[in-house]
Amino acid sequence: MSGFRYRSYVDGPDPLRPPFDVRSAVDALGRAVLAGASPTRALRDLLRRGIRGVRGLDELLRHVRERKEQLRSQGRLDGTLAQARRLLDQAVGQERAVLFPDPSDEARLRERELDDLPADPAAAIRRLAGYQWRSPDARQTFTQLQELLRREILDAQFRGMRQAMARGTPEELQRVRAMLDALHGMLDADDRGEHTQADFERFMAEFGDFFPDRPRTLDELVDVLACRSAAMQRLFDSLPPEQRAELLALSAQVMRDAGLADAVQRLGERLRARRPDLVWSGGVAVDGDAELGLGDATTAVAELADLAELEEALGQGYAGARLDDIDTAALQRVLGRSAAEDVARLRALERELRDRGYLSGSRDRVQLTPKAVRALGEVALRDVLSGAGRRPGTHDTREGGPAGELTGASRPWRFGDEQPLDAVRTAINAVRRGASSEGRLRLRPEDMEVAETERRDAAAVCLLVDLSYSMVQRGLWGVAKQTALALHTLVSTRFPQDAVYVIGFNDHARVLAPRELAELSPEPVQGTNLHHALLLAGRHVDRHPEFEPVVLVVTDGEPTAHLEEDGLPYFSYPPSPRTTELTLAEVDRMTRRGARMTVFSLADDPRLEEFVTALVARNGGRALRPVADQLGSFVVRDLLAQRSRW
Structure with missing residues (x-):
């Protein structure tokens, strides 16, 4: 029988992960829009919060910032330089310990040579490279110093070189030279347009252990090396001038001794030319007690650069920001595969909302489709009905009447x-x-x-909703918008024979279609022009003379504006007598049409109470004072109660 091998699944998102719930995402968007958010803001907030089982951008951003703080306090960037100094001092001390008991002139000459060593570690190491050590321990310590510098400096340039240069043998150095020659050969062929993927795959088959990130193309390899080289440059910029000069001298010496100086310098120039967009200068603030090796310090600086880009991309605070701006490869390196999967699923969610026909428009101006508006209406109606309860005689039905057509x-x-x-x-x-x-x-x-x-009873329903800025200031905007959309959905879906009008009014009135209602945003406009709203409602009732008129008014203030004969609104506070006179005249016309008005007062205002009392006395309607967050259920119950009496 053939055997089977099992390993961790790494090729993309986890196929066993449960799918996200688009419906719950639509509900969340709907509630945000009903609360007064624009569709653009609602989508952005949804992606920031995330959905069940998928972390949002805000949580990922918090993890990125936490990781950033961890790196900043991880350790000192001059760890390799400090280790080199200690090993150098240790080797010299061990040699002196052997020379001191020796009374010969040769011993004194050697001591003089050690006394004359330069203060610069690079120059001192270069001077001692040809020194004949008398102490075996000193010779071993100096060899350890040379191997340390070779590993760390090469690892800073090429991540993973520390493991490849574990023994520091001539054969390993020769293999590094061969890798650089092959790399330059690929870049030369790419410049001529002759490079192929097969060339890259042969290169990785031979030298892939030098590159633990396992790039899949030459461009990915260039990106990895360029980010590493830029991080090393920024590390040098982060050190004080004296330490920077010492470390640069050590690096140059190690590269020369290894026979890599020309190849590495040329590679750095080519990388910078190919990726000039990277940050190639400027220090970073890293501090801590631990001494970081040069390779680890370069990795920390590179990761900080990734984190800075991720922080900006996850913040989405710039013009034209998109989820595609987030580098999921960098996110996976920093926070792991699950974080990259979460971003991929957020992208898929946004794409799914568009593909299923809920959203349209650009990312900077998201628009709701008719399908989304219907879904929002269902959300609003469901929320309203959940708090409406049941009252005797106030039931609704989808069934037709027995005597209908x-x-x-x-x-x-x-x-x-x-x-x-x-x-x-x-x-x-x-x-x-x-x-x-x-x-x-x-x-x-x-x-x-x-x-x-078919049912024979039908209604001409008019809902007049106050949209003045006082509704925003009192926190009533969202509940009024939800009520209007819920009522429109109720009538459209359960009483399709009815004719419903939603009229919004502030300094003037206008009829609001479902999409306009869903996307309605607060306006800093003063004025409560109930006069104009009643004019529009009267025309709607007149167009349906055979229908039962239902007029519902939601407001938090007395009328402060009216429509002049030239069609322009007039605002005055305190209200002018002319405003009250014209408004009550429209109330009288509505009474003659047979419409009994229900007024929902949302503010404890004596002037509003006085006006509503006068309105009800002239019209014979009703005045209600609902709790603000139960406005929708009051309006729906009132409509259902009126229908039950026909």
């Missing part, structure tokens, strides 16, 4: 139905179920269907 549709019969029986469909159901053994057709209750009929 036939619609041509039918449905299964239920106990208590008064609609006429659809004999044809009932018989067909019995035939499909099968005849009895005697060959006779026997009817069962589950075979029966009744004919759908």
Whole structure:
């Protein structure tokens, strides 16, 4: 039998991870929009919060900042330089310990040579490179120093070189030279347009252990090396001038001794030319007690550069920001694969919302589609009905009346139905179920269907919603918007024979279509022009003379504006007598149309109470004082109660 091998799945997102719930995302968008947020802001906030099982941008940003602070306090950047000085002092001390007991002139000459060593570690190491050590311990310490510098400096230039140069043998150095020659060969071929993926794969097959990031193309390899080289430059810029000069001298000496100086310098120039967009200068603030080796310090600086870019991309605070700006490869290096998957799933969520027809427009100006507006209306209605409760006589029904016109549709019969029986469909159901053994057709209750009929009662519903800035200041904007959209959805879906108008008013009034209502944002406009709103409501009622008129008014203040004869609004506070006179005149016209008005007062204002009292006395309607967060349920219950009395 052939064997099977199992290993961790690394090729993309986890296929067993549960899919995200688009419906819950739409509900979350809907509630944000109903609370007054624009669609653009609602989508941005959703991506920041995330959804169930997927971390949002804010949480990922918090982890990035925490990691940034960890790196900044990880240790000192001059760790390799400090280690080199200690090993150098240790080697010299060990040699002196052997020379001191020796009374010969040679010993004194050697001591003089040690006394004359330069203060610069690089120059001292260069001077001692040809020194004949008398102390075996000193010779071993100096060899350890040379190996340390070779490993750390090469590891700073090429991440992973520390492991490849574990022994520091001539064969290992020769392999590094061969890698650099092959790399330059690929770059030369790429400059001529002759490089192929097969060339890169052969290169990685031979030298892949030098590159633990496992780049898949030459461009990815260039990016890895360029980021590393830029980080090393920034590390040098972070050191004090004296330490920088010492470390640069050590690096140059190690590269010369290894025979790599020309190849590495040329590579650095080519990397900078290919990626001039990287930050190639400027120090970073890193401090701590631990001494970081040059390779680890370069890795820390490179990671800090990644974190700085990720912090900006995850913040999405700049013009034209998109989720595609987030480097998921860098995010995976910093926070792990799950973080990269979360960003990928947020991208998929945004794409799914567009593909399923909920959102349109650009990222900077997101627009709701008609499908999204319907979904928002369902969200608003569901939230409102959840708090509406049940009252005797205030029930709604989807069924048609028994005396209405036939619609041509039918449905299964239920106990208590008064609609006429659809004999044809009932018989067909019995035939499909099968005849009895005697060959006779026997009817069962589950075979029966009744004919759908139209309802004869219909209403011209007008909801007048105050949109003045005082509603925003009192925190009533969101609940008023939710109420309007919920009522529109209720009438459109459960009473499709009705004609519904939602009219918003501040200094002037306007009819709001569902999409306009969903995307409505607060306006810093003064004025409560109920006069204009009643004019528009009256025209709606007049267009449907055979319908039962229903007029609902939601406001937090007395009228302070009216429409002049030239069609322009006039605002005055305190209200002018002319405003009150014209508004009450429209109330009288609405009364003559047979419309009894219900006014929902949302503020404890004596002037508003005085006006509403006068309105109700002239119209014969009702005045209610609902709790603000229960406005929607009050409005819906009032409409259902009126319908139940027809």
